[in-house]
Amino acid sequence: MEPVNDTQISAFLLLGFSKEPELQCPIFGLFLSMYLTTVFGNLLIILAVGSDSHLHTPMYFFLVNLSFVDICFTSTTIPKMLWNIQTQSKAITYSGCITQMYFFSLFAVLDVLLLSVMAYDRFVAICHPLHYMVIMNPLLCGLLLFVSWIISVLHSLLHTSMVLQLSFCTEEEIPHFFCELNQMIQLACSDTFLNNMVMYFAAMLLAGGPFLGILYSYSKIVSSICAISSAHGKYKAFSTCASHISVVSLFYGTSLGVYLSSAATQSSHASTVASVMYAVVTPMLNPFIYSLRNKDIKEALMRFSGIAALKRTIVLGLKKCP
Template identity: 75%
Template sequence: MKPENDTQISVFLLLGILENPELQPFLFGLFLSMYLVTMFGNLLIILAIISDPHLHTPMYFFLSNLSFVDICFTSTTIPKMLVNIQTQSKVIAYTGCITQMYFFIHFVGLDSFLLTVMAYDRFMAICYPLHYMVIMNPRLCGLLVLVSWIMSVLHSLLHSLMVLRLSFCTHLEIPHFFCELNEVVHLACSDTFLNDLVMYIAAAVLGGGSLTAILYSYSRIVSSICRISSAQGKYKAFSTCASHLSVVSLFYCTSLGVYLSSASTHNSYSSATASVMYTVVTPMLNPFIYSLRNKDIKRTLKYFGGQKLGKSQLSCG
C-alpha cells in the first residue's frame, strides 16, 4: 500500500545539531556569541569603509558588499536556531522553511559570486595596474554586483520553485539546524530525480564556474607577480591578495569539505555539525582576516578607536 501524500503540510521539524538536551544551553550561548561577533565585525567593516574616503575604491566597495551578505547569510539560519533552542521547540512552518531555504541559497550563492568578482578585481589591479582605475570604474563595479544579485536571485528561485512542486508524506524531520535544500528534497514522497539533476547541474555550473574563474584569476596573478623583479614589489603585490585568498580558501574548503564528507559518510548529523564551519564560522572570521591583514582597514579602525576614546575623555573632563 502506497503512503498517502500530504501536500497540505504546515510544519517541518528541525532536529538541530545535538540531541542531548543538557547541552542545549551551551549551544545557545555559543551560537549567540558567534552571531553577535559576526554582526559586530561585519558592521564595523562596513562603517569603516563608508566613513573613510581613502577606502572608496573598487576593492573595498566589493568588501563592504561581502560583509553585508555575510550578515544576511548568518541571519537566515542562526536566529531561528536560537529561538528553537530557547523555546525548546523544533517546529518551523512550511512557508518559513521554504523562505529560509530560498534566502540561504541566495546568500550562499551571492557570497560565491562576490568572491569571484573580488578575484577579478585583484586580477585587474595586478595584471593591468595602469588601466585599473579606468576599467574598474564605479559603473562597472555596480554592474558586477547587480549581475551577482540577479544570478543569485534566479538560482535560489529555481530551487525554491522546484521544491514547491514536491509532495511530502508524514516523515517531516530535518536532521539539520536549518532547512537545507538537499535534506528537504529527500523528505519528499514524490519523484526527486529532476530536483537532484538541477542541484548537481547548478552546483557544477555556478559553483564550479566561480571556483574555476577564481583559480584562473590567481594563476594569472601569480604569473604577473613572478615577473616582478624586486622582492619588495612581489611582497606588496601579494599582500593585496592575501586577505581575499584566505577568505576564498576558507569558504570553498569548508563548503566542499562538508558536502564531500556527507556524501561519503551519509550521516546527516555529522553533515549538520560540519556545515557550521561555512555557515557560521566563515562569516565570523572574514572581518578578522581583512582587518588583521589589511593596513588601511587597521588604520581606519584605530582612528575610530582613538576618536571614541578622545570623546569619552572629553565628556568625563
C-alpha cells in the same frame, strides 16, 4: 500501507545537533557568541570602510558588500535555531522553512559570486595597474554587483518554485539545524529526479564556474608577481590579495569538506556539523582575516575607533556643561 502525500504540511521539525537536554545550553551559548561576533565584526568592517574616504575604492566596495552578505547569510539560520533552543521547540512552519531555504540559497550563491568578482578586481589591480581605475570604474563595479544579485535571486527562485511543486509525506523531521535545499528534496515523497538534476547542475555552474575564474585570475596574478624584480615589490603585490586568498580558501575548503564528509560517511549528523564550517564559521572569521592581514583596514579601524571615542568624549563634556 502507502505513504500519505501532504503538499499542505503545516510544519517541519529541525532536529539540530543534539537531543540531549544538558547540551542545549552550551550549544545556545556557543552559537549566540558566534553569531554576535559575525554581526559585529562584519558591521565594524562596513563602518570602518564607510568612514574612511581613502578606502572608497572598488576593492573595499566589494568587501563591504561581502560583509553585508555574510551578516545576512548567518541571519537566515542562526536566530531561528537560537529561538528554538530558547523555547524548547524544534518546529518551523512550512512557509518559514521555504523562506529560510530561499534566502540561504540566495546569500550562499551571492557569497560565491562576490568572491569571484573580488578575484577579478585583484587580477586587474596587479596585472593591469595603470588601467585599474579606468577598467574598474563605478559603472562596472555597480554592474558586477547588480548581475551577481540577479543571478542569485533567479537561482533561489528556480529552486524554491521547484520545491513548492513537491509533495511531502507525514515524515516531517529535518536532520539539520536549518532548511537546506538538499534536505528538503530528500524529504519529499514525489519524484525528485528533476530537482536533483537542476540542483547539481546549478552547483557545478554557480560554484565550479566562479572557482575556475578565481583560479584563472590568481594564475595570472602569480605569473605577474613572479615577473616583478624586487622582493619588496613582490611582497607588496602579494599582500594586496593575501586576505582574499585566505577567505576563498576558507570558504571553498569548508564547503568542499561538507560534501566530501557527507558523501563519505552518509551521516546526516556529520553533514550538519560540517555545514557549520561554511555557514557559520567562515562568515565569522572573514572580518578577522581582513582586519589582521590588511594594513589599510587596521588603520581604518583605529581611526574609526578614535573618532568614536572622541565623539563620545565631546558628548559627555557637553552634558556636564550647565
